[in-house]
Amino acid sequence: MGGDRRGSAAKEQAIARGLDRLREVLRARNLKMSSVREAIARAALAYEGHFRVDDLVRYLHASGVREAHMATVYRSLPLMIEAGLIQPALVPNGDGQVYEASFERERHDHLRCTGCGLVVEYKSETLEALQREIAARHGFELEEQVHELRGRCRKCRRAGASTPPPGSRRSRARTAERSPR
Ligand SMILES: [Zn+2]
Numbered sequence: 266m267g268g269d270r271r272g273s274a275a276k277e278q279a280i281a282r283g284l285d286r287l288r289e290v291l292r293a294r295n296l297k298m299s300s301v302r303e304a305i306a307r308a309a310l311a312y313e314g315h316f317r318v319d320d321l322v323r324y325l326h327a328s329g330v331r332e333a334h335m336a337t338v339y340r341s342l343p344l345m346i347e348a349g350l351i352q353p354a355l356v357p358n359g360d361g362q363v364y365e366a367s368f369e370r371e372r373h374d375h376l377r378c379t380g381c382g383l384v385v386e387y388k389s390e391t392l393e394a395l396q397r398e399i400a401a402r403h404g405f406e407l408e409e410q411v412h413e414l415r416g417r418c419r420k421c422r423r424a425g426a427s428t429p430p431p432g433s434r435r436s437r438a439r440t441a442e443r444s445p446r
């Protein structure tokens with residue numbers, strides 16, 4: 266079943282555990298683990314970094330899973346989220362929700378550059394504890410934490426204070442690092 270970019274045994278075992286978790290969620294809903302569903306879940310678990318639905322579809326097509334269409338992937342998202350395989354990673358920006366694999370991975374938050382779209386991950390135990398404490402104080406049990414800090418990265422700040430405000434042209438992550446004016 267190979268073909269994943271990193272075929273380390275540990276990663277393969279983690280993927281197998283993730284698939285088991287998904288099977289439980291499917292069973293509870295009287296749904297079956299089809300081969301497409303399994304391929305989508307494998308791709309999501311193996312994906313390095315953040316992805317949009319079209320990124321995942323491209324990844325699947327590149328690994329030979331032709332029958333994974335946008336609609337098919339969209340339908341499997343809620344199931345994968347419920348199973349804890351993936352989570353919404355960033356605050357929606359108008360250009361599609363961004364997800365990332367979350368299964369057996371440590372929680373983290375993001376910094377996002379409003380200039381070039383650069384996303385930086387960071388971990389803060391203090392912030393984690395604070396978020397839990399705030400939720401508890403208001404009687405909430407946390408299900409999802411999308412905490413994002415937005416600003417301008419070092420490169421964009423260096424590119425000049427006269428850069429026009431973002432919004433007119435939304436670039437994907439790590440592109441157009443230096444567009445003059
Ligand atoms: Zn930037």
Ligand SMILES: [Zn+2]
Pocket residue numbers: 315354365373374375386
């Ligand atoms: Zn992330």
